[in-house]
Amino acid sequence: MSSADASLNLAGGGFLRRYRNEIGLLIATFAVIIVTSFFNESYVERPGENVQKILRVTALLGIFAFGAATVIIAGGIDLSAGAVIAFSGMLFAGIIVLLAPQNDRKLPVTSDLDAWIIVTAIAGTLLAALLIGSFHAWLITIVRLPPFVATLASLVGLRSLAKVVVQNITSVSHGQGKSTITLDNEALLSVGQRGGWWIPVVIWFALAVALWILLSRTVIGRHLYAMGGNEQAARLSGIQTEKLKWLAYCISTTTAAIAGILYTCYIGTADPSRDGMGYELNAIAASVVGGCSLAGGVGTVTGVMLGALFLRVVIDSVEKSFASRPDLFEGQVVGALVILAVAFNELRSTSGWRRPFFPGVLGWLNVGILSGLAGLITGVTSSEDKLRNGLIAGGCVLVLLMFKAVLERIAERK
Amino acid sequence: MSDQTSEPLIDFRGVAKRFGGVVALSDVSFNVRQGEFHAICGENGAGKSTLMKILSGVITDYEGQIVLRGTPVAFKRTRDAEEAGISIIHQELNLVEQLSAAANIFLGRELRSPLGLLNDRAMERAAADLFQQLDCQIRPDALVSELRIGDQQLVEIAKAIALKTDVLIMDEPTSALTETEVERLFRVIELLRRQGVTILYISHKMDEVFRLSDRITVLRDGKVVRTLDRAATNPREIAHLMVGREIEAFDLGGGRNAQDVVLQVEHLSLPWPGHARRWRLEDVSFELRRGEVLGIAGLMGAGRTELLECLFGSASAPVQGTIRLDGREVRFRHPSQAKAAGVAMVTEDRKRYGLFTQMTVRENITICTLPDSSTAGVVSGRRERSAATDSIARLGVKTSGPEAAITSLSGGNQQKCIIARWLRTQPRVLLLDDPTRGVDVGAKAELYRLIDELCKTGLGIIVTSSELPELITLCDRVLVLCEGRLTGELGRSELTEQRIMELATLRPALQPA
Numbered sequence: 001m002s003s004a005d006a007s008l009n010l011a012g013g014g015f016l017r018r019y020r021n022e023i024g025l026l027i028a029t030f031a032v033i034i035v036t037s038f039f040n041e042s043y044v045e046r047p048g049e050n051v052q053k054i055l056r057v058t059a060l061l062g063i064f065a066f067g068a069a070t071v072i073i074a075g076g077i078d079l080s081a082g083a084v085i086a087f088s089g090m091l092f093a094g095i096i097v098l099l100a101p102q103n104d105r106k107l108p109v110t111s112d113l114d115a116w117i118i119v120t121a122i123a124g125t126l127l128a129a130l131l132i133g134s135f136h137a138w139l140i141t142i143v144r145l146p147p148f149v150a151t152l153a154s155l156v157g158l159r160s161l162a163k164v165v166v167q168n169i170t171s172v173s174h175g176q177g178k179s180t181i182t183l184d185n186e187a188l189l190s191v192g193q194r195g196g197w198w199i200p201v202v203i204w205f206a207l208a209v210a211l212w213i214l215l216s217r218t219v220i221g222r223h224l225y226a227m228g229g230n231e232q233a234a235r236l237s238g239i240q241t242e243k244l245k246w247l248a249y250c251i252s253t254t255t256a257a258i259a260g261i262l263y264t265c266y267i268g269t270a271d272p273s274r275d276g277m278g279y280e281l282n283a284i285a286a287s288v289v290g291g292c293s294l295a296g297g298v299g300t301v302t303g304v305m306l307g308a309l310f311l312r313v314v315i316d317s318v319e320k321s322f323a324s325r326p327d328l329f330e331g332q333v334v335g336a337l338v339i340l341a342v343a344f345n346e347l348r349s350t351s352g353w354r355r356p357f358f359p360g361v362l363g364w365l366n367v368g369i370l371s372g373l374a375g376l377i378t379g380v381t382s383s384e385d386k387l388r389n390g391l392i393a394g395g396c397v398l399v400l401l402m403f404k405a406v407l408e409r410i411a412e413r414k
Numbered sequence: 415m416s417d418q419t420s421e422p423l424i425d426f427r428g429v430a431k432r433f434g435g436v437v438a439l440s441d442v443s444f445n446v447r448q449g450e451f452h453a454i455c456g457e458n459g460a461g462k463s464t465l466m467k468i469l470s471g472v473i474t475d476y477e478g479q480i481v482l483r484g485t486p487v488a489f490k491r492t493r494d495a496e497e498a499g500i501s502i503i504h505q506e507l508n509l510v511e512q513l514s515a516a517a518n519i520f521l522g523r524e525l526r527s528p529l530g531l532l533n534d535r536a537m538e539r540a541a542a543d544l545f546q547q548l549d550c551q552i553r554p555d556a557l558v559s560e561l562r563i564g565d566q567q568l569v570e571i572a573k574a575i576a577l578k579t580d581v582l583i584m585d586e587p588t589s590a591l592t593e594t595e596v597e598r599l600f601r602v603i604e605l606l607r608r609q610g611v612t613i614l615y616i617s618h619k620m621d622e623v624f625r626l627s628d629r630i631t632v633l634r635d636g637k638v639v640r641t642l643d644r645a646a647t648n649p650r651e652i653a654h655l656m657v658g659r660e661i662e663a664f665d666l667g668g669g670r671n672a673q674d675v676v677l678q679v680e681h682l683s684l685p686w687p688g689h690a691r692r693w694r695l696e697d698v699s700f701e702l703r704r705g706e707v708l709g710i711a712g713l714m715g716a717g718r719t720e721l722l723e724c725l726f727g728s729a730s731a732p733v734q735g736t737i738r739l740d741g742r743e744v745r746f747r748h749p750s751q752a753k754a755a756g757v758a759m760v761t762e763d764r765k766r767y768g769l770f771t772q773m774t775v776r777e778n779i780t781i782c783t784l785p786d787s788s789t790a791g792v793v794s795g796r797r798e799r800s801a802a803t804d805s806i807a808r809l810g811v812k813t814s815g816p817e818a819a820i821t822s823l824s825g826g827n828q829q830k831c832i833i834a835r836w837l838r839t840q841p842r843v844l845l846l847d848d849p850t851r852g853v854d855v856g857a858k859a860e861l862y863r864l865i866d867e868l869c870k871t872g873l874g875i876i877v878t879s880s881e882l883p884e885l886i887t888l889c890d891r892v893l894v895l896c897e898g899r900l901t902g903e904l905g906r907s908e909l910t911e912q913r914i915m916e917l918a919t920l921r922p923a924l925q926p927a
Contacts, residue, residue, distance in 0.1 A: 219784045238753035
């Protein structure tokens with residue numbers, strides 16, 4: 001009877017507890033949207049357009065965030081996503097210009113491409129991604145490099161390689177070395193734009209279903225979670241961890257390559273020195289905000305999707321709120337959200353809220369740092385009276401935090 | 415000593431602690447007198463370690479009050495407790511392995527030269543004095559990682575003395591020590607007592623408790639059962655109070671029927687690159703029959719675990735020699751091959767090498783045999799659940815259900831889940847590496863019965879254990895290892911603790927004590 005009671009209990013409170021993270025993210029996302037719509041009419045006046053835009057950018061981030069999340073769940077880390085995006089975008093565009101018909105001035109014409117060229121370009125790019133993933137797996141499982149080091153080498157090396165390869169490809173296709181490849185093809189450009197805005201979104205959802213099945217319904221998925229949770233125990237349970245790692249790192253590079261192809265189509269130009277710069281951290285941020293633990297073994301597909309959505313909604317909201325140069329704020333938003341999300345998870349699991357946040361000299365120092373940051377950000381985002389606004393905001397935060405720090409010291413003394 | 419009028423050194427008054435919904439301690443009240451050796455006994459999970467962590471400032475958030483020398487204290491961190499003269503030596507030692515013994519003793523309170531740089535020479539001299547005082551020969555400049563575990567413990571004790579400790583808490587200090595190291599530890603404890611140090615000693619080994627203590631406090635389920643004078647009680651009574659019921663004497667092994675040889679090992683050697691001994695295991699030969707329990711005894715570092723790892727394909731280096739399973743030679747390079755061939759292994763150190771703590775009971779049980787519950791790689795939830803439920807029922811795992819978190823189970827029940835995991839692979843040979851470590855007395859008995867039953871179904875079982883009585887209870891034969899070599903084999907009729915210890919210490923060049 002007692003066991004039946006317990007299972008009933010699990011069924012009742014289980015849903016909320018099990019999807020606590022997802023529900024929290026959904027609520028937070030809506031809250032950000034509602035607050036933003038007070039400051040900016042865009043959401044109210046043009047909801048359709050905004051939904052399209054947010055979904056598109058979320059999908060592009062979400063696709064390679066799946067890869068990052070798979071590796072994190074498997075207990076590793078992949079820093080190469082941005083470089084893989086740049087390399088794949090370059091390769092995709094490069095294969096097209098190499099295969100495209102040439103005009104009378106011996107330049108490739110990309111305006112009207114046969115389907116086989118595009119299919120070859122996609123297949124070649126995905127194959128290259130599998131090779132990169134296999135290389136990572138070899139470095140990690142056979143050479144026994146830490147995943148951080150192996151993929152960090154790719155992060156810098158692969159982008160550099162792409163920059164050299166693009167010169168060589170264009171010297172063959174265009175007769176002279178260039179640092180970018182531009183595709184002038186209506187069909188490709190429509191991917192992610194106007195009529196084709198849904199294409200990345202559909203690909204994202206399709207990958208989500210596939211990854212969800214893999215992670216939560218198959219033997220391989222269970223083994224990935226097991227390996228991420230306790231690699232030694234997994235190996236000693238007869239799980240072939242080397243193969244699993246190969247799979248995880250290949251999923252990571254393949255999703256990054258898909259994203260690379262989509263970015264190149266959307267922008268129309270492959271520029272390996274700029275494409276995907278820093279995106280590996282956005283992907284890791286989306287995974288972590290979505291509830292993956294960097295220690296491994298924890299994370300869900302829906303969580304990662306909502307993590308990516310939340311990240312993009314907050315970035316969009318900041319862009320809407322600050323009309324001038326909104327792109328400048330993206331890094332700050334991602335940085336702050338990662339700290340908040342991880343700190344929130346950390347504090348929730350321990351009895352952390354009651355412990356002092358500003359003890360000792362480091363505490364006082366950080367009271368100052370946080371106030372200074374608040375003042376600085378307020379100042380630079382104000383359109384006029386930058387100094388005054390900055391000082392007011394910084395001063396207010398300083399008073400508040402000092403109050404908290406003093407309260408903590410009084411409580412400590414008791 | 416029996417000065418009842420003097421006020422107690424430490425007085426626990428209604429100390430209580432909860433972890434989430436679990437009550438670890440409730441209304442614990444007893445006192446410790448100045449200079450006494452006070453043993454604290456209880457099964458695993460009784461709350462002994464939690465109480466000591468509160469006293470030493472590791473846990474700061476609890477109810478109730480601790481009164482030290484007549485004044486209430488509330489330590490905010492271990493530093494506060496150390497300043498009040500209370501030091502703890504944890505079960506897992508708290509040393510930085512990459513630093514020298516002297517550096518560890520002075521960690522956080524380093525001696526400095528007038529220029530403000532580290533004064534290693536002065537620290538080493540002071541450490542040498544401390545070791546002298548403890549009558550032990552440890553080089554102060556030796557790295558801790560190079561010291562034997564018993565010596566490492568003495569470094570911790572030296573550290574405690576350097577802190578002018580007058581209350582020393584020791585949490586199961588002998589669990590990893592050899593006989594000689596235990597003797598030396600007891601001599602050191604005797605020395606400390608003569609200097610007036612009060613000792614709080616956590617253990618469930620009755621011989622140690624009765625040898626040393628003045629008074630014994632028994633904890634059960636987070637409550638104090640009673641505090642007794644040693645002279646007025648006996649081991650049987652303490653054991654009874656710990657468990658809350660009489661422990662039945664065991665007589666297993668009846669009705670067993672050893673059949674044909676299932677596993678044959680010849681001249682097995684495991685190299686140890688870069689080590690003076692060169693071999694972790696050297697020229698080990700034995701056989702295992704169906705339906706028998708074979709024990710492997712030996713001190714720590716004798717090669718018990720390594721021997722099982724060789725049989726399971728998880729050894730650290732390529733194995734030499736031949737292993738035959740049902741007459742066919744096998745050479746496992748990965749545990750997955752051993753699993754497929756019908757060899758199963760329940761590893762020691764459940765938490766590090768066995769459990770998936772983020773997973774449920776069900777997931778922990780089915781992890782090795784998930785393909786059995788799936789079609790084309792896709793797991794059938796229904797089949798998996800019924801497999802787990804079946805195992806839970808068969809092994810009598812106490813859990814609220816297959817979906818409970820594995821961490822909500824007691825040590826013994828977690829161990830049953832791991833055994834269940836491997837039984838589902840339908841093995842021919844079951845390797846159990848110290849299966850009852852961290853399992854309380856009652857659950858131990860259940861595991862013994864389970865092992866006996868499995869043996870009677872025709873499984874060949876190899877058990878290692880750090881507790882000799884366990885091997886004597888369980889095994890039909892015991893192999894004894896000493897420093898990687900097989901030094902003897904004892905049949906059931908010859909099994910005594912003394913005989914095993916003799917063989918386990920049978921070193922070629924043993925210096926006289």
